[in-house]
Amino acid sequence: MKYESQKVARLYFIAALGLFTGQILFGLIMGLQYVIGDFMFPAIPFNVARMVHTNLLIVWLLFGFMGAAYYLIPEESETELWSPKLAIVLFWVFLVAGALTILGYLLVPYARLAEMTGNDLLPTMGREFLEQPLLTKIGIVIVALGFVFNVGMTVLRGRKTVISSILMIGLIGLAVMFLFSFYNPENLVRDKFYWWWVVHLWVEGVWELILGSLLAFVLIKVTGVDREVIEKWLYMIVAMALITGILGTGHHYFWIGAPEYWQWLGSVFSAMEPIPFFMMTLFAFNMVNKRRREHPNRAAILWAMGTGVMAFLGAGVWGFLHTLAPVNYYTHGTQLTAAHGHMAFYGAYAMVVMCIISYAMPLMRGRIANSNRSQVAEMWGFWLMTVSMVFITLFLTAAGVVQVWLQRYTDTPMPFMVVQDKIAIFFWLRELAGVFFLGGLGVYLWSFFIGTDAEAARDNAKVLAKVNSKATEESTQETARA
Amino acid sequence: MNETFTKAMARNIFYGGSLFFILVFLGLTYHTEKVLPERDHRENITEQVTLGKKVWEENNCIGCHTLLGEGAYFAPELGNVYKRFGGSKEAIMAFIKYRPVDGIEGRRSMPQFNLSDEELEALAEFLKWTSEINTSNWPPNIQG
Numbered sequence: 001m002k003y004e005s006q007k008v009a010r011l012y013f014i015a016a017l018g019l020f021t022g023q024i025l026f027g028l029i030m031g032l033q034y035v036i037g038d039f040m041f042p043a044i045p046f047n048v049a050r051m052v053h054t055n056l057l058i059v060w061l062l063f064g065f066m067g068a069a070y071y072l073i074p075e076e077s078e079t080e081l082w083s084p085k086l087a088i089v090l091f092w093v094f095l096v097a098g099a100l101t102i103l104g105y106l107l108v109p110y111a112r113l114a115e116m117t118g119n120d121l122l123p124t125m126g127r128e129f130l131e132q133p134l135l136t137k138i139g140i141v142i143v144a145l146g147f148v149f150n151v152g153m154t155v156l157r158g159r160k161t162v163i164s165s166i167l168m169i170g171l172i173g174l175a176v177m178f179l180f181s182f183y184n185p186e187n188l189v190r191d192k193f194y195w196w197w198v199v200h201l202w203v204e205g206v207w208e209l210i211l212g213s214l215l216a217f218v219l220i221k222v223t224g225v226d227r228e229v230i231e232k233w234l235y236m237i238v239a240m241a242l243i244t245g246i247l248g249t250g251h252h253y254f255w256i257g258a259p260e261y262w263q264w265l266g267s268v269f270s271a272m273e274p275i276p277f278f279m280m281t282l283f284a285f286n287m288v289n290k291r292r293r294e295h296p297n298r299a300a301i302l303w304a305m306g307t308g309v310m311a312f313l314g315a316g317v318w319g320f321l322h323t324l325a326p327v328n329y330y331t332h333g334t335q336l337t338a339a340h341g342h343m344a345f346y347g348a349y350a351m352v353v354m355c356i357i358s359y360a361m362p363l364m365r366g367r368i369a370n371s372n373r374s375q376v377a378e379m380w381g382f383w384l385m386t387v388s389m390v391f392i393t394l395f396l397t398a399a400g401v402v403q404v405w406l407q408r409y410t411d412t413p414m415p416f417m418v419v420q421d422k423i424a425i426f427f428w429l430r431e432l433a434g435v436f437f438l439g440g441l442g443v444y445l446w447s448f449f450i451g452t453d454a455e456a457a458r459d460n461a462k463v464l465a466k467v468n469s470k471a472t473e474e475s476t477q478e479t480a481r482a
Numbered sequence: 483m484n485e486t487f488t489k490a491m492a493r494n495i496f497y498g499g500s501l502f503f504i505l506v507f508l509g510l511t512y513h514t515e516k517v518l519p520e521r522d523h524r525e526n527i528t529e530q531v532t533l534g535k536k537v538w539e540e541n542n543c544i545g546c547h548t549l550l551g552e553g554a555y556f557a558p559e560l561g562n563v564y565k566r567f568g569g570s571k572e573a574i575m576a577f578i579k580y581r582p583v584d585g586i587e588g589r590r591s592m593p594q595f596n597l598s599d600e601e602l603e604a605l606a607e608f609l610k611w612t613s614e615i616n617t618s619n620w621p622p623n624i625q626g
Contacts, residue, residue: 034556037590042583045593046556047545111595114540126539128553162493184539186532188612189522192552193514228489235492242500246507255620256550257521258514263618265510330622333551333559413625416558417590 001363003074005081010364011091012067013357017445019060019098020350024438026053031431035424044106051105051131057345058129059098064353065174065210066147069167071360072217073151077158082150090146097139101132123184127191129199130181137181144175162231163213163220166238170209177201189257200249203349204315208241208276211311211352215280218304218359223291233283240276248273251323255332263325270323274316277348281308296463297362297369299378303355306386310347318343318393330408335423336400343393346385354382354444361448362456371451372459381444388437392430399426521616534608537601546592548626550617556590559626564606564613566624571606578602 001007030049033039040049074081081087104113110126117133119125124134132140148171155164180197216234220227250266284305295301318340322331331337358378362370369375407419414422518524538544546557567573578595579602585591597605 030556033590036588038585038588041585041591042593045546046590047542047554047593050545050554050556051542110542111540119540123536123539126542126544128544131542131545162489186535187522187524187527188535188549189518189615190515191535192550193511232487232489232492235489235496239492239496239499242496243503246500246503247510249507252552253514255617256552257518257615257617259517259521260618262510262514329620332620333548333553333555335555338555407625408622413623415625420590 001360001366003080005084005087006071006074006360007364008081008084008087008091009067009071009360011088012063012070013361015091015095016060016063016067016353017357019056019063021441021445022102023053023056023060024434024441026050026056028431028434028438031427031434034420034427035431048105048110051110052102054129055105055131056102059094061349061353063094064349064357065171068210068214068353068356068360069147069151069171071356071364072167072214073154073164074158076161076164076217077154079154079158082153082157086146086150090143090150093139094143097136097143101136104133105131122182124182127184127195130195132181140178141175144178148172148175161227162234163216166209166216166234167213170206170213173206173209174202177206192256193253193258196249196252200252201246203345204245204248204273205242207349208245209238211307211348212237212241212276212280214352214356215284215304215307218300218355219284219287221359222295222297222301222304223287224293224295225287225290229290230287233279233287237276237279237283240272240279244269244272244275251325251328254325254328267324271320273323274312274320277308277312277316281312284308294463294467295369296460297359297375299370299375299382300355300359302379302382303351303358306382307347307351307355310343310351310386310389312347314340314343314345314347314393318397330404331400334400334403334408335396335426336404339393339396339400342396343389346389351386365453367453367456368460369456369463370447371455373455374447374450377443377447377450381440381442381447384440384443385437386440388433388440391433392437395426395430395433399423399430402426523611523614523616526611526614528607530604530607531611533601534604534606534611537597537605538608541595541597549612550615551620557592559621560609560612561615561617562613562621562624562626564610566626571603571610574606574609575602578605 026049029040029044030046030053033041033046033049070081070087104117108116110131113133114125117135119134122134124137125131130137148168151171152168155168177198180194183194185191185194212234216230219225220230247265247269250262251270253262253266285308288301288305322328322336322340362368370378402423403419406414406422407416538549543549543560544553546554548555548559548561550561551559563574564571567577578592578597581592581594583594585593
């Protein structure tokens with residue numbers, strides 16, 4: 001860590017991981033409600049649990065992105081953060097507002113919450129992922145503006161790099177596209193059309209810019225590969241992300257009342273959406289292969305390679321699986337969508353946030369990397385969570401395929417609830433995989449508390465000494481040969 | 483990526499390509515807006531339908547159901563529920579009205595929202611209007 005102000009990232013990362021834990025707990029509650037329908041009813045009905053699950057996801061990723069930016073921007077810009085104090089104030093504003101919102105979801109009926117928070121003034125609530133009360137939405141805008149201003153001023157004051165520009169474009173895009181959450185026409189078709197300008201243009205648009213720049217930053221640091229090479233890759237990845245992703249929005253316009261030409265347009269462009277993720281995988285593996293130094297933080301390297309692979313599988317392959325209009329006609333809004341959503345969010349966004357945390361957290365704690373023992377635990381966490389997520393995805397996919405068959409494709413389609421009973425076994429298996437995921441998360445969190453600074457210093461020195469002695473050996477051999 | 487392909491070229495593809503597709507997307511959006519009225523039958527959006535959408539939103543129905551395939555996958559699709567219930571608004575209203583407060587043991591249960599008769603009627607009108615949107619023949623069958 002080169003700049004004192006980078007330290008504010010730590011607060012953000014801790015909050016992110018806390019909220020992540022909450023997200024997983026509510027995921028388990030919902031998973032159980034899928035098979036034991038009245039579990040916690042009527043105290044926490046499914047819709048409330050789901051809102052908490054998905055809203056916590058969004059908020060913890062936003063905390064992660066902000067923390068990442070506060071860490072990365074000063075180092076890229078080679079200057080202290082414009083105002084660390086503002087970053088800390090906004091942190092508490094966001095955390096308190098987020099916590100109050102979640103409590104609101106849990107403690108009062110949603111309709112009452114809508115009434116209390118002025119939904120009559122400007123109705124924006126009750127739309128998937130954008131359920132936040134008006135007050136919270138305004139709060140998010142204020143926090144986002146303050147945040148973009150703070151990191152923007154830092155960038156303007158210092159060195160401008162490709163990584164920081166792409167990250168800034170991503171963050172500004174995130175803030176601007178969120179404004180569409182305030183637009184809620186009374187016409188459902190138009191409501192849905194522009195709703196995707198937030199939801200799709202976030203996760204399959206500007207967030208990919210954030211993802212790419214975070215990955216590029218960590219790869220430069222841990223591999224020592226030339227910045228020029230990495231930046232060229234970054235440009236190509238984000239270029240492909242937007243070229244395919246913008247018109248790829250069309251794959252959400254198939255059945256909501258929009259004209260039919262979106263069917264082939266959406267199919268063609270979203271079929272290309274895996275390309276940037278495939279490039280990310282190639283990128284990560286290539287850079288790690290070409291590395292010029294051994295970094296003692298092997299866990300961070302694992303996260304970097306993992307996010308490429310899992311994002312490609314989840315966002316790319318599982319997305320493609322049901323993106324073509326003739327296929328989507330049968331699979332739209334089934335468990336296949338849920339399968340894709342789970343692996344895509346984990347692989348692309350959850351993992352990249354954990355990647356930057358893995359790289360930056362030890363540095364903020366005054367170590368190059370954590371001790372061996374701690375890294376081993378972290379990697380156990382990585383594998384447990386990742387493998388569990390693969391199984392969650394596979395079970396949901398199986399559930400989805402059977403659902404499509406029984407409810408949509410056969411000559412004698414069965415009612416939704418009948419089909420849900422028939423696929424209960426897959427929901428049980430998914431819940432079991434979810435429990436393993438929670439275990440993995442526990443191990444991951446536990447890894448932060450393992451090992452002292454002294455232990456970390458000793459282990460890191462060992463790695464560096466080994467690398468140096470190897471380098472010396474090689475150069476001696478070369479001299480001898482000469 | 484070899485030496486003849488420079489960083490500047492990559493940068494131009496990023497900025498040029500993105501700008502181009504943003505413009506195409508905006509153009510298509512404009513066109514979609516022009517032809518939507520024939521598909522969404524907006525002339526039938528009455529005050530009741532508008533209130534119905536608000537009731538739909540303020541009770542977070544999307545948190546369990548899908549509507550035109552979007553939402554949660556916990557409860558049935560409602561974009562065509564009007565047709566599934568035999569074109570009966572009364573059936574929809576009765577279903578919502580008589581949900582047991584404590585749910586049904588072991589089953590997925592819909593909460594009792596205590597909607598007024600006016601709200602119930604509006605919600606049913608909203609679902610009826612939704613079922614008349616031209617969705618390119620989706621869902622594939624009446625089961626949603």
